[in-house]
Amino acid sequence: MFILKGIDQLTNAITKAKKIRPRVEFDRFGRYRVSGSKGYYTVICRKDERGIKTVECTCKGAEKGLVCYHAVSALSLHIGLARQMATA
Ligand SMILES: [Zn+2]
Structure with missing residues (x-):
């Protein structure tokens, strides 16, 4: 688990997510x-x-407090949905 403070902490994980392109459900x-x-x-x-x-996130990296690419992948969807709800 990590606390979301800003985009800077996510940069590496975003780069990895763009490369791997995991499926988000x-x-x-x-x-x-x-x-x-x-x-x-x-x-x-x-x-x-x-x-x-x-x-x-339930993966091993997140258990240690790391920002994993799963988290940022889900987060990009989450932020998009939250925006839609705020403007609806
Ligand atoms: Zn993870």
């Missing part, structure tokens, strides 16, 4: 399934009551 708003080397990982994007945004 929508489960429900804030919950996505992303294809990885060993099957699908679940990514959960949350915002708590203080406005702190966190992203969780």
Whole structure:
């Protein structure tokens, strides 16, 4: 799990995601399934009551607090959906 602070922390993972292009499946708003080397990982994007945004992924890297390409792949979909909801 990591706390989303800004785009800078995501740059490396975005580069990797663009190369690998994982499949992202929508489960429900804030919950996505992303294809990885060993099957699908679940990514959960949350915002708590203080406005702190966190992203969780079930892969090994995310367990150690790393920003993985699964998380950023799901996050790009999540941010797009959140924008749509805000402007609807
Ligand atoms: Zn991951």
